[in-house]
Amino acid sequence: MNILRPLILTAGFLLLWQFLVTLTGAPPYILPGPLPVGHALLDKFPLLLSHLGTTLAEILLGLALGTILGTSAALVMILSPLLKRWMLPVLVVSQAIPVFALAPILVLWLGYGMASKVAMAVLIIFFPVTSSFYSGMRRTEPDLLELARIMGAGPLAVLRTIIIPSALPAFASGLRVATAVAPIGAVVGEWVGSSAGLGFYMLHANARMQIDIMFAALTVLAVTSLSLYFLIDRLLDRLVYWQPRQGMQ
């Protein structure tokens, strides 16, 4: 049943796609059908894989750095009320800036290489990770903190044993969101300026009217993003083993 459902959904999606192509009579340079895209996927598979390697590295590095920076920022805000008063407004205001608008500036500053794309992914995931982890820690059951105080626990022991584990379910939700949006950051960064990666390859194919290749790249990107999401989802379920499953079933 678990395998059957996605198979039926995929088959349904492909049929709908083909139906739309037939119904609208759209030319292949506007909307190619699933079959030409499948051909392009097989034809260009080694090239697609090599571009995927670049994009995946950007996504994973962005996720790792964004998670480290986000959790660190949340910990700093929990540990220092003074720093929190300065950081919280900056964090909230930073969300008013559309991150995509920063992409050209990042490319200008960090170059056409991987750094600007990783920075873009980091910027996108920093807020969900920070805010979910921070609010999770803040919502620690007050009675638990009182119990720990009565037991004579030091602040670091309380943080390690009670506050951080209490916040893990909320942190996991934030990281799931981050995993879903990190590929967007990497690809937008590639669109603005790059010489490798699936985003770059899509633009490259688009400029040459190779729309089937563009769709093939998009398919690879979607499958990769979904796989990454489910992998992280499973890992988080293990990390927060005491909670009922939260992610997509």
Next chain:
Amino acid sequence: MQAAPDIVLEGINLDFDGQPLFTDLTLTLAGGHTTCILGPSGCGKSTLLKLMAGSPNLDFTGRIRFEPATDSQVAWMSQNDLLLPWLSLLDNVLLGARLRGELSRKKQAKALALIREAGLTGYEDKLPTTLSGGMRQRGALLRTLMEERPVILMDEPFSALDALTRVRLQNLAARLTVGATVVLVTHDPLEALRLGHSIVVLGGSPARVLETIEPAALPPREAGNPEVTALYASLLKRLMNGETA
């Protein structure tokens, strides 16, 4: 464990939401005995317990002393079991030692012995979510006892349990806390009469001690004990009528 001290409250004044909760409240709770504090909801029973626990969030005047003074403070048990859902039953029982960096084989052996005594052998590695309400509260009781504190403060620890489980847990608690100064806040007159060496009835606004009952038999007393039955009937009647002693 150190000698169980008396708890002496002198001239306690405390306001809650602009209303006086206690005005010049003075009360002495006997060391090594179980004192049940009984009273209607909102009369300040739990606040009194938090005062004894040294809660930093309460703004009061007056003095709270332990006589003789003790180095180690109190142990606490509440209605909510407060078991950490990510720790096994054994690790929850050892929470205090873990938080203070005092984990040792000796502590672990003691925790296992307590678990055995509470009839929870075989559940040491289980997570709290897999245990019944009664088992979880037994775990909370063991965590409290592991602290080996001379003073044990209990805030309605059995009120969320079904009747049968409650009686079993009351008996276990009475057996395992012998010798400690236990203060047990409850709104259940029968529980107070079964478990307390003395029962302090609080009431009024601001709250004051309406009466202190000291049944002759030693706790835990059977619910069918004639003394308990007689006291229960008269106490219940007085509480329902809001009468003073």
